[in-house]
Amino acid sequence: xxxxxxxxxxxxxxxxxxxxxxxxxxxxxxxxxxxxxxxxxxxxxxxxxxxxxxxxxxxxxxxxxxxxxxxxxxxxxxxxxxxxxxxxxxxxxxxxxxxxxxxxxxxxxxxxxxxxxxxxxxxxxxxxxxxxxxxxxxxxxxxxxxxxxxxxxxxxxxxxxxxxxxxxxxxxxxxxxxxxxxxxxxxxxxxxxxxxxxxxxxxxxxxxxxxxxxxxxxxxxxxxxxxxxxxxxxxxxxxxxxxxxxxxxxxxxxxxxxxxxxxxxxxxxxxxxxxxxxxxxxxxxxxxxxxxxxxxxxxxxxxxxxxxxxxxxxxxxxxxxxxxxxxxxxxxx
Amino acid sequence: xxxxxxxxxxxxxxxxxxxxxxxxxxxxxxxxxxxxxxxxxxxxxxxxxxxxxxxxxxxxxxxxxxxxxxxxxxxxxxxxxxxxxxxxxxxxxxxxxxxxxxxxxxxxxxxxxxxxxxxxxxxxxxxxxxxxxxxxxxxxxxxxxxxxxxxxxxxxxxxxxxxxxxxxxxxxxxxxxxxxxxxxxxxxxxxxxxxxxxxxxxxxxxxxxxxxxxxxxxxxxxxxxxxxxxxxxxxxxxxxxxxxxxxxxxxxxxxxxxxxxxxxxxxxxxxxxxxxxxxxxxxxxxxxxxxxxxxxxxxxxxxxxxxxxxxxxxxxxxxxxxxxxxxxxxxxxxxxxxxxxxx
Numbered sequence: 001x002x003x004x005x006x007x008x009x010x011x012x013x014x015x016x017x018x019x020x021x022x023x024x025x026x027x028x029x030x031x032x033x034x035x036x037x038x039x040x041x042x043x044x045x046x047x048x049x050x051x052x053x054x055x056x057x058x059x060x061x062x063x064x065x066x067x068x069x070x071x072x073x074x075x076x077x078x079x080x081x082x083x084x085x086x087x088x089x090x091x092x093x094x095x096x097x098x099x100x101x102x103x104x105x106x107x108x109x110x111x112x113x114x115x116x117x118x119x120x121x122x123x124x125x126x127x128x129x130x131x132x133x134x135x136x137x138x139x140x141x142x143x144x145x146x147x148x149x150x151x152x153x154x155x156x157x158x159x160x161x162x163x164x165x166x167x168x169x170x171x172x173x174x175x176x177x178x179x180x181x182x183x184x185x186x187x188x189x190x191x192x193x194x195x196x197x198x199x200x201x202x203x204x205x206x207x208x209x210x211x212x213x214x215x216x217x218x219x220x221x222x223x224x225x226x227x228x229x230x231x232x233x234x235x236x237x238x239x240x241x242x243x244x245x246x247x248x249x250x251x252x253x254x255x256x257x258x259x260x261x262x263x264x265x266x267x268x269x270x271x272x273x274x275x276x277x278x279x280x281x282x283x284x285x286x287x288x289x290x291x292x293x294x295x296x297x298x299x300x301x302x303x304x305x306x307x308x309x310x311x312x313x314x315x316x317x318x319x320x321x322x323x324x325x326x327x328x329x330x331x332x333x
Numbered sequence: 334x335x336x337x338x339x340x341x342x343x344x345x346x347x348x349x350x351x352x353x354x355x356x357x358x359x360x361x362x363x364x365x366x367x368x369x370x371x372x373x374x375x376x377x378x379x380x381x382x383x384x385x386x387x388x389x390x391x392x393x394x395x396x397x398x399x400x401x402x403x404x405x406x407x408x409x410x411x412x413x414x415x416x417x418x419x420x421x422x423x424x425x426x427x428x429x430x431x432x433x434x435x436x437x438x439x440x441x442x443x444x445x446x447x448x449x450x451x452x453x454x455x456x457x458x459x460x461x462x463x464x465x466x467x468x469x470x471x472x473x474x475x476x477x478x479x480x481x482x483x484x485x486x487x488x489x490x491x492x493x494x495x496x497x498x499x500x501x502x503x504x505x506x507x508x509x510x511x512x513x514x515x516x517x518x519x520x521x522x523x524x525x526x527x528x529x530x531x532x533x534x535x536x537x538x539x540x541x542x543x544x545x546x547x548x549x550x551x552x553x554x555x556x557x558x559x560x561x562x563x564x565x566x567x568x569x570x571x572x573x574x575x576x577x578x579x580x581x582x583x584x585x586x587x588x589x590x591x592x593x594x595x596x597x598x599x600x601x602x603x604x605x606x607x608x609x610x611x612x613x614x615x616x617x618x619x620x621x622x623x624x625x626x627x628x629x630x631x632x633x634x635x636x637x638x639x640x641x642x643x644x645x646x647x648x649x650x651x652x653x654x655x656x657x658x659x660x661x662x663x664x665x666x667x668x669x670x671x672x673x674x675x676x
Contacts, residue, residue, distance in 0.1 A: 219434060220442040222393055227454045227505070228426035231419075241444045317444060317489040 008309065012302040016295065020072065023294040024065055027287055055081055068291070077295070078288035082281065087292040090277060095296065097167060098266070098273030101196070102258040104189055108197025109204055109254060114247070116201065117208020121243075122235065124213055132205070140202035144261045148195040148268040155191060162191045165270035192269040196261045200254060207250050211243040218242070244315055252308030255301045337366040338513055338545050339390070339409050339430075345402035346382075346389045350621060357620035359385040359399075361569035364647075367513065372539065372546040374560030374577065376553060376592070380617045382569040383549045384435075387517045390414065390547075391426050409513070428458040431506035435518035437498035441490040447474075447501045448486030455508045473504035478534060496527035500534065507538060514539075515547045520555060532559055553596050557581060565589050568617060568628035571647070575659040585650050585661040587633045588613070627664065635671055639664050 052058050056067065071078060077087035116136065120129040139147070156164040163169075167188050173181035215221065216239055224238040225231075263275030270276075274293055281289035313319045346360040360382040367373045375383045388394050390407055392414065407414045409430065414422065431454075434440040442450060451473050452466035461469060467486065474482035477500040490498055499519060506514060516535065520528035536559060539546050548560055556563050556577065563580045565573040565588065573586040584590045591613040615632040618624055624631055630640040648666045650659040665672055 219436060219439040223432075223434065223440045223502075223505075224442065225393055226391055226426055226432045228423040228428055228457060229453070230423065238442055238445075242442070315444065317446075318491050 005310075008306060012306060015302055016298050019298040020069075020291065020295050021065075023291050024068060024287075025061075027282075027285075027290045028061065030282075030285065051081065055079070072295070077292035080281070080286055080289045082284045082286040082289070087288045090289060091274065091292055091296055094272060094274045094277045097271060098259070098262050098275060100189065101192055101262055101266070101271060101273060102255075104193035105196035105200060105258055105261070106254060108193055109200030109258075110247075110251070112197065112201035113204025114208050116205035118212055118235065118240065118243075120205065120209040121212030121216060124209075129209075133209070136202040136205050138202075139198055140206070142199065144195060144199050145264040145268050147199060148192070148265055151191050151195055152268070163188050165268075167272055192265050192271055195268075196258060196265050199261070200257060204247070204250060204254075208243065208247055211246045212239060215239045215243040241315065245312070248308050248311050248315065251311065252305040255304030259297050259301060335368060336411070338369045339367040339547075340406070341365050341386075341390070342406040342408070344386065344389055344405045344407065346385050346394055346399060346405075347402060348399045348620075349397060351398070355621040358569055358623065359620050360389060361623070363566070363569070363571055365564050365571060365574065367545050367547055369512065370539075370543055370545055371561045372548055372559055374556035374563040375547065375549045375566060376551065376556055376563055377566035378551060378617050380620065381566045382620075383551075383566050384517055386566070387432070387515045387547065387549050390515060391430060391432060392422060393432075424458070427454045427506075427511075428509045429511055430513045430515065431509070431511040432515045432517065433499070433502045433506045433519050435521050437495055437502050437522065438490075440502055441498055443490055446487050446489055447493070447505075448488075451486075451501065451505045451508055454505065458509050469508060470504075473508050474501070476507075476538070477501070477504040478530075479504075495523055496530065499523060499527075499531055503531075503534065503538070507542065507544075510542055511544055513545045513547065515549070517549045518551070519548075521550070521552070528555075535559065553592060565592070568623050569620060570628065570662060572629065572662045573660070574647070575650070575652075576654070579652055579659050583650075583652065583659075585659070585666065586629075586663050587635055587665070588629050591632075627662070635665060635673070637671060 056064060059067075068078065075088070077091070079085070080087050080090055083090050116132055120132050123129040152164060155162045167185065168181060169184050173184050216235075218239075220242075221234060221239050224234045229238070259275070262271075262273060263279060265271065266273045266275035267279055274296065278290060278293035278297075280286075281293065342364045344360055344363045345358070348357040348359055350357055363382070363386055365373065365375075375386065377383050385394065385399075389401055389405075390409075392401070394401065401415060405415060409425065414425065417425070441447065448467060448470040451470040452461075452463070455461045455466045455469050456463065471482045471486050474485055479485050479497060479500055485493075490501070493501065499522075503519075514535075519535070520531050523531060532555060535546065535548075538544075546559075548556065550556060560577050562574070562576050564571045565580075565586065567588050573580065573584070573589045575583075580589065581593065584593050591611070594611040595613065597610055613632055618628070618631070625644075626642050627633070627636070627640040627645055630636040633640065643664075645662050645664045645666075647660040647662050649656050650661045650666060652659045
């Protein structure tokens with residue numbers, strides 16, 4: 001298990017490194033310069049030139065890349081030229097917001113997805129299953145940002161149940177930590193988390209239904225019934241524990257979905273997270289911020305997959321016992 | 334005669350096939366009784382309905398597609414299991430009537446320790462605490478002959494061999510000391526040497542715990558060694574029922590005759606058919622289309638017109654014991670002189 005974990009960690013670092021490299025070069029291929037896209041609020045040429053020298057963009061690209069990697073080793077991500085502050089600081093401000101949003105969405109995704117999937121499997125082929133399945137398919141096919149806009153329109157604009165955007169009340173709760181402000185924060189969190197979570201839950205439910213249907217047919221489920229267990233215990237203990245195995249893979253895959261989804265959702269709901277930071281940075285050609293955001297997102301996605309793999313071992317004793325017997329990949333069960 | 338422990342009367346378990354092409358009458362009017370403490374063997378080929386019969390008793394048939402027809406009766410100690418509330422049925426499952434299955438590889442839950450799986454029924458039915466139930470699980474493992482039970486109790490099924498898993502299954506089934514154990518092909522998936530061990534174990538435990546056993550198998554050798562009485566099933570029906578000794582000494586149904594003839598024997602080398610083993614021609618018909626008349630007539634060497642037209646009832650074959658001890662579903666009993674095969 002330990003050797004396997006080390007192998008996985010090495011592979012994870014390699015992935016992050018590859019993403020840094022690709023992002024570093026690709027973002028520079030984009031049209032425009034840090035002085036602003038051509039033709040748009042042009043800076044005086046001498047100011048532009050001074051900035052280029054100040055940030056070291058006059059040096060050859062490979063030298064810049066080398067310097068970036070050296071700084072990265074110390075955890076430095078460079079200085080943003082749009083925000084006039086270190087990239088690490090800007091990310092540190094944004095990441096808790098994205099993380100909270102992603103976590104809340106993950107909760108909605110899996111709590112709702114699992115519940116619906118189990119319900120569907122138990123009622124397979126009957127009205128409840130078909131109804132839930134069709135609604136889930138509908139939600140799953142909606143673009144995340146469009147669903148966000150619809151929810152905004154209905155619940156913020158028409159019904160006025162939830163705020164239309166932002167992360168907290170700017171007048172009463174700019175920074176104050178109090179029970180009221182916590183509630184205020186959660187109130188702002190509902191719509192974006194629900195948007196992201198619903199789309200995820202629609203997919204999770206489909207997987208869970210299939211996994212559960214597969215397991216319900218197994219003989220050990222019949223054994224559990226023959227023992228005289230309640231149907232609820234048969235389904236939620238004996239069947240579900242086995243049906244969770246394929247879902248854990250999904251859990252690992254949910255992270256990239258949540259982070260990419262967050263980019264769009266944060267823009268729609270004016271949520272000051274990493275997604276919005278990255279989107280703005282891309283428009284401004286703020287290279288250090290774009291690369292920094294990519295590094296951080298990659299790290300978290302890779303970490304999510306690592307957690308999923310460890311969870312496999314927790315849920316499935318067959319993996320736990322084979323010490324290091326498994327290859328580096330996420331083998332399916 | 335004492336009151337039977339289990340009385341199955343006119344059991345009909347049908348399945349609606351998926352294409353809607355018809356109804357599979359997997360079990361079609363089966364009746365038998367199990368006395369306290371005895372072993373009843375149920376024998377037949379694959380597809381004859383013996384497994385469906387055993388699953389029907391504890392109502393483990395998946396519905397849909399299956400259903401037990403109204404009019405069927407399964408009485409356990411005088412109570413009809415088919416009309417019990419789910420709660421009452423659960424109190425019997427795993428407690429009064431327990432079951433073991435053919436495949437020890439897939440019948441145990443892979444993600445729980447064998448100890449937890451054995452203890453579970455004791456916790457549910459007898460309200461034992463987890464700690465006491467764990468001790469009970471260790472006792473059961475010892476009882477079924479597993480070495481190092483204190484260590485094995487925390488093992489998972491995949492860490493055990495097939496024979497050991499079947500022992501675990503037996504331990505799991507017997508943890509509440511049931512009055513009836515239904516063993517559905519308990520040795521089919523095991524090596525021959527292990528088969529003998531498991532059957533010996535079942536015999537020993539039956540004597541120790543005084544329970545009745547319903548032994549479902551396709552293997553006449555298993556029945557000969559373990560069963561007090563035998564019911565032979567064919568095409569969803571019981572075709573012959575007799576005490577084991579009587580059945581082997583005097584098989585009356587042509588199907589039973591064929592089954593016995595197809596068992597290889599060491600003491601009497603088969604001289605017929607150039608030393609080849611006997612086999613019953615043809616195969617079991619599909620459960621959606623049983624033949625008219627006697628269901629065995631297409632494969633029967635003695636069949637005549639009456640067999641094609643009329644289904645024989647279970648007829649008393651006389652012999653030792655009370656009337657009804659040896660019953661046979663065959664018209665030959667009314668016309669014994671026809672017992673000469675057609676050319």
